[in-house]
Amino acid sequence: MNTPRKTLVVGNWKMHGSRPANAELLAGLLAARPYTADVAVCVPFVYLSETAATLASSDIRWGSQDVSAHAQGAYTGEVSAGMLAELGCRYAIVGHSERRAYHAESDEIVAAKAQAALAKGVTPVVCVGETLAEREAGQTEAVVKRQLSAVIHTLAHCAAEMVVAYEPVWAIGTGRTASPEQAQSVHAVLRAQLQAATGHGAAMRILYGGSVKPDNAASLFAQPDIDGGLIGGAALKAADFVAICRA
Ligand code: PEP
16 A cells, blocks of 8 residues: 655744744745645744734644643643644644653653543644664664554554654754664654554654754655654744755
């Protein structure tokens, strides 16, 4: 089976931005339309409302960088998937390596967050990826399969609805990108796992993230199992992000 998959490029602004800077960045993205790829920006929670208002009449989507695993309740500081849905979020990044590392998010928590998002119609962009030490120890495949398997298990029959992002930790924000061949080989492993588990792996989007820039995006996105990118640093400059969306 060979299902065409539309390229998806998602910007992860991380904890960057300000109201004037966001307005300028979004204006740049809007001015560069149309895109042949699907394009989305995942912004800090506090900017979601303004982002939604700015992008509402365009085909650029927006989303969050995290979501609570809980539907509601006494969870101070958390934001639920229902709240994200209310603001029109199409996507929620879950399991970003910075959250796994700095907020002790386990595979099980990441899976619960993905489930909470899907339950409200928000597509989880589930991040998986190995550290440099794990790669050097030859554990890349085992690590990403373990991370993905927790989510597949929890989402069960809905697993085909997630987007997966392969983000080698050693490539995030370091300027050190996985080569197209390195990335492709992990993507092929992930797609085979998705296919075996859901029967829909060929139709699912698997993004690459890790120091994607205008000058390396095209060679990464040309790989057969790379369906676009999750973009950090380069998503903060309209010209760079637009160039990546067009790659
Ligand atoms: C990310 O934060 O998901 C990311 C890939 O960052 P960068 O593009 O800056 O490496």
